[in-house]
Amino acid sequence: MSKPIGLNTIEKLHNIVGANGSTTDPDIIAPHLSEWRGKYFGHTPMMLMPKSAQEISAIVKLADEEKFAICTQGGNTGLVGAQIPFGEVLLSLKRMDAIRAINEADDSIIAEAGVVLANVHAAVKNIDRQFPVSLASNGSATIGGLISTNAGGVRVRRYGMMRNQIMGLEVVLPNGEIMRELSPLRKDNSGYDLKQLIIGAEGTLGIVTAACLKLVPSARNVFAAMASLDKVEDAINALRRLENETGAVSAFEIMNCQAFEYGLKNLVGSKNPLSKIAPFTALIEFECAADTQNCENALMALLGEGLFGEVAISQNIAQFEAFWQLREGMSAAQKPEGLAAKHDISVPISAVSEFMKLAEMGANKIVPNVRIAAFGHIGDGNIHYDVLRPIEMHDDEYRKFIPSISHEINNIAIGLGGSISAEHGIGVAKRDEFLAREPSAQLSLMRKIKALMDPNNILNPRVLV
Numbered sequence: 001m002s003k004p005i006g007l008n009t010i011e012k013l014h015n016i017v018g019a020n021g022s023t024t025d026p027d028i029i030a031p032h033l034s035e036w037r038g039k040y041f042g043h044t045p046m047m048l049m050p051k052s053a054q055e056i057s058a059i060v061k062l063a064d065e066e067k068f069a070i071c072t073q074g075g076n077t078g079l080v081g082a083q084i085p086f087g088e089v090l091l092s093l094k095r096m097d098a099i100r101a102i103n104e105a106d107d108s109i110i111a112e113a114g115v116v117l118a119n120v121h122a123a124v125k126n127i128d129r130q131f132p133v134s135l136a137s138n139g140s141a142t143i144g145g146l147i148s149t150n151a152g153g154v155r156v157r158r159y160g161m162m163r164n165q166i167m168g169l170e171v172v173l174p175n176g177e178i179m180r181e182l183s184p185l186r187k188d189n190s191g192y193d194l195k196q197l198i199i200g201a202e203g204t205l206g207i208v209t210a211a212c213l214k215l216v217p218s219a220r221n222v223f224a225a226m227a228s229l230d231k232v233e234d235a236i237n238a239l240r241r242l243e244n245e246t247g248a249v250s251a252f253e254i255m256n257c258q259a260f261e262y263g264l265k266n267l268v269g270s271k272n273p274l275s276k277i278a279p280f281t282a283l284i285e286f287e288c289a290a291d292t293q294n295c296e297n298a299l300m301a302l303l304g305e306g307l308f309g310e311v312a313i314s315q316n317i318a319q320f321e322a323f324w325q326l327r328e329g330m331s332a333a334q335k336p337e338g339l340a341a342k343h344d345i346s347v348p349i350s351a352v353s354e355f356m357k358l359a360e361m362g363a364n365k366i367v368p369n370v371r372i373a374a375f376g377h378i379g380d381g382n383i384h385y386d387v388l389r390p391i392e393m394h395d396d397e398y399r400k401f402i403p404s405i406s407h408e409i410n411n412i413a414i415g416l417g418g419s420i421s422a423e424h425g426i427g428v429a430k431r432d433e434f435l436a437r438e439p440s441a442q443l444s445l446m447r448k449i450k451a452l453m454d455p456n457n458i459l460n461p462r463v464l465v
Contacts, residue, residue: 003068005045005089013048013089016058021049021095032073032090035081037335040428042084044071049095053170053178053209059091060207061176063458070458072203074145075116077137079344080427082202082463083145093144096209099123107215108167108184113144113208120213129215132159134251136328144208150200152423154251154285154327157239157379159216161423162199168212169195174205174454182212197449202425203460205453219250219287224323225299228278228309229254232353235282235378238307242284245298251285252379253327256356259334259373259386263326266333270326273312273319282308282378283327330375334386339395340373341387341405347418349381355416356383362408363387367401382422385409406433426464434464 005013014022023029024046033042050056063070071085073092096114103109104127111120118138120131135141135153145151147169151162159165168182181195198206229235232254239252255263260281264270274281286295296313303311314320334340341363347355356374363370371388387405389398410420410433426434435443446465450457 003066004087005066005068009062009066009068010046012062013046013059016062017048017050017055021051021055023047023049029090032076032092033084035076035078035084037079040081040084042071042086044085044088044090047090047092049092051095053172053180056091056172056207056209057176057178059089060172060174060458063089064175064456067456067458069461070207071460072144072148072207074113074142074148075137075140077141078145078149078427079342079424080421080429082149082425082427082460084428086462088461091207093142093207093209096144100210102127103184104129106184108212109215110182110210110212111143112210113142113147115143117141117143117146124215125218127215128218130218131165131213132216132250133162133165136331143211143213147199147208147211148201148203149423149425152377152380152382154253154377156377156382157252158250158287163196165214166195166199166211167214169198169208170210171195171198171206171208174456174459178209179206182210184212184214200425202427202463204450204464205459207459220290221288221292222250222286222320223288223292223295224283224285224314224320225311226273226323227282227284227299227303227311228274228276229280229282229307230278230309232280232356232378234307235280236349236352238282238284238302239379241302241307242295242298245301246286246288246295248286248288248295249284249379250287251283251377253283253376254378255281255283255327255330255375256372257281258371259330259375260326262333262337262373263329266336267326267329269322270329271322273323274310278309283323285324327375330373330384334373334388337371337373338389339398339402340389341402341409343385343387343406343409343413343420344382344422344424345385345409345413345418345420346380346382346422347413347416349378351416351418352378352381352383355385355412355418358412358416359385359409362412363405366404366408367393367398370405380422381418410437428462431462431464
């Protein structure tokens with residue numbers, strides 16, 4: 001439980017950030033107290049909106065001195081509740097939205113924590129470069145949040161996770177000191193790589209205020225294809241074949257028939273580019289250095305061999321975007337279908353097929369006739385495995401089964417050498433499961449690091465460890 005703050009502390013915080021940087025107005029704060037799925041509804045005595053690392057430093061020093069807690073929020077797109085305050089002072093990074101520098105020779109960009117991902121994408125187009133991280137919430141997710149959760153997205157197989165894109169960080173530590181390492185160095189073996197402690201720590205070890213991000217060359221020709229498949233093994237085989245034969249696969253997504261059906265049914269304007277709904281549908285993106293013919297030939301070869309049932313290739317930017325909108329709308333498409341037990345698991349790619357079989361059996365053992373909507377990133381073993389209530393069951397009745405279903409799905413993932421959180425983080429939603437499963441050596445070390453860096457437990461105290 002966060003220590004309450006008094007009027008004197010509220011005045012001190014107000015003086016740090018100025019009239020435009022704080023509010024206690026419940027109407028202004030309200031949109032920041034719930035996440036888009038409506039799962040968490042928090043409360044806070046005030047919201048701070050600092051404009052600089054120096055202001056955040058002063059805030060954190062005061063919090064450490066007076067021992068009140070802070071909950072940091074970026075774009076409020078998180079899915080595990082870490083960004084929602086429950087009594088803590090809410091620190092929104094939305095005003096820290098400047099792009100400080102773009103260096104063409106170093107292929108780097110320095111962006112503040114509140115910069116929206118889509119704005120980073122747009123900022124580097126003019127220099128013929130791209131920032132390769134891409135996910136469904138491009139238009140709202142912020143750089144600070146992506147770093148704090150070590151976000152993944154759809155291009156991990158080709159480019160890696162968020163931590164692979166970070167050359168340097170500026171971070172306010174729990175004692176208020178500013179760790180500033182924003183150099184675009186690609187090689188630096190002088191001491192511990194401290195930024196790696198901050199990445200993925202969900203705001204528990206420091207507040208990210210800016211980052212130096214790595215850029216890569218823009219692709220000359222980009223297109224997408226949708227292909228129908230009978231089984232998961234076919235998708236894995238197709239991925240390897242296409243990578244070997246083209247060297248141009250930038251994303252390889254998969255949707256099972258139920259997820260795909262809900263997309264077509266509930267997403268406005270969505271259309272199936274194939275003639276029917278198959279057991280699985282793949283969305284494949286190619287980034288070609290030259291023309292696209294070699295990639296198209298490789299797709300047609302797999303079609304001729306029967307690995308794909310059908311293939312549809314995007315013919316223009318509108319069709320390309322329509323393909324991706326269907327895939328990226330998978331979560332939203334489920335909302336009208338009722339309550340679901342949602343999972344963000346990962347397993348070794350070789351175990352994805354076995355996971356899908358065991359998970360369906362396990363879920364139906366607990367509640368017969370559940371509906372499975374599974375989709376995700378086959379190229380990195382990350383499956384968003386959502387178990388929707390049976391059609392005839394009410395949400396309230398189904399809710400009591402969700403902990404048992406999630407426990408079973410997580411057991412299966414762990415049993416196959418996987419993880420209960422591939423890219424969304426632990427937050428508060430998965431904390432109990434995480435603490436119960438994490439090996440004692442790792443958990444003990446994490447807690448020692450937290451206690452050393454944040455002895456008063458002021459940064460996101462309910463999150464992770």
